[in-house]
Amino acid sequence: MTIALIVHGGAWAIPDDEVAEHTAGCAAALEAGWRVLAAGGSALDAAETAVRVLEDAPIFDAGIGSVLNRDGFIEMDAAIMDGNSLRSGAVAAVQRVKNPITLARRVLESDVVLLVGHGAERVAASAGVNFCDPAALIVPREQQRFEYLRQKAQVHAQDAFMQHPGDTVGAVALDAIGNLAAATSTGGTAYKLPGRVGDSPLIGAGLYADNTTGGCSSTGWGESIIKVLLAKTATDAIPQVATPMLAAQQAVDILARRVGGYGGVILLDAHGRPGFAFNTPRMAYGYRTGVETVVSTERVV
Numbered sequence: 241m242t243i244a245l246i247v248h249g250g251a252w253a254i255p256d257d258e259v260a261e262h263t264a265g266c267a268a269a270l271e272a273g274w275r276v277l278a279a280g281g282s283a284l285d286a287a288e289t290a291v292r293v294l295e296d297a298p299i300f301d302a303g304i305g306s307v308l309n310r311d312g313f314i315e316m317d318a319a320i321m322d323g324n325s326l327r328s329g330a331v332a333a334v335q336r337v338k339n340p341i342t343l344a345r346r347v348l349e350s351d352v353v354l355l356v357g358h359g360a361e362r363v364a365a366s367a368g369v370n371f372c373d374p375a376a377l378i379v380p381r382e383q384q385r386f387e388y389l390r391q392k393a394q395v396h397a398q399d400a401f402m403q404h405p406g407d408t409v410g411a412v413a414l415d416a417i418g419n420l421a422a423a424t425s426t427g428g429t430a431y432k433l434p435g436r437v438g439d440s441p442l443i444g445a446g447l448y449a450d451n452t453t454g455g456c457s458s459t460g461w462g463e464s465i466i467k468v469l470l471a472k473t474a475t476d477a478i479p480q481v482a483t484p485m486l487a488a489q490q491a492v493d494i495l496a497r498r499v500g501g502y503g504g505v506i507l508l509d510a511h512g513r514p515g516f517a518f519n520t521p522r523m524a525y526g527y528r529t530g531v532e533t534v535v536s537t538e539r540v541v
């Protein structure tokens with residue numbers, strides 16, 4: 241049976257001099273996740289593995305390299321969903337975990353869906369997920385961005401999103417027995433209010449997976465993505481249009497038309513056909529199927 245994997249490293253105005261690092265990060269995530277699938281591993285394992293690689297790459301706004309909030313701290317959100325059982329696990333506003341996606345996976349394996357802050361970190365301790373020093377996740381680039389934004393009189397969420405990474409990373413995998421999984425992880429938007437949670441850990445908004453339709457991971461301005469349940473909108477569109485590319489475009493068009501939102505989606509349908517779309521200047525993405533491997537930050541013309 242077909243296996244397939246698609247990943248993203250965020251949709252925003254990625255600067256020219258960061259493009260190479262974004263594509264390299266997506267390529268590494270694709271390779272790691274593909275290895276899992278090719279060895280007969282599950283879609284959940286592949287999606288988690290790919291997102292861990294993206295979280296560990298400092299170029300992305302997830303895990304190490306996450307943006308800072310207004311208090312100068314990192315607060316991270318992540319979620320993972322199984323397209324077979326529709327079970328999901330999510331964490332929000334965690335500060336002391338190097339790979340929030342693995343903590344979200346532990347939540348998926350529990351009998352709750354979403355845990356925040358200290359409660360989530362307490363589960364990390366009992367589930368064998370290692371803690372880290374929150375300061376170890378802060379990179380100089382983000383410390384400088386924080387100082388810059390702090391000195392600006394006012395930060396408009398929409399402007400801040402376009403000019404600074406507010407992006408998120410994600411993956412969707414299809415394994416050899418036909419199961420889909422989706423995973424998403426983020427540091428959120430630059431200079432966000434402490435306690436602010438975006439779309440990424442919210443099922444239907446930041447991700448969705450259902451073996452009967454497809455899987456999706458969203459990226460972009462969370463406050464707009466939540467309003468149109470972007471990931472569910474995209475996966476629901478898959479059976480209604482000819483290709484996952486059209487489904488992705490339709491969802492992003494709804495995001496723009498209904499709420500003036502910005503962002504992008506990556507998709508796989510139940511046969512492993514990829515789709516993606518974004519209405520930001522760039523989105524870092526990569527996909528691998530039985531027939532092709534693509535990694536880019538640009539639109540298909």
Ligand code: GLY
Nearest residue numbers: 428438460461462
């Ligand atoms: N899409 C990430 C966020 O808005 O938090």
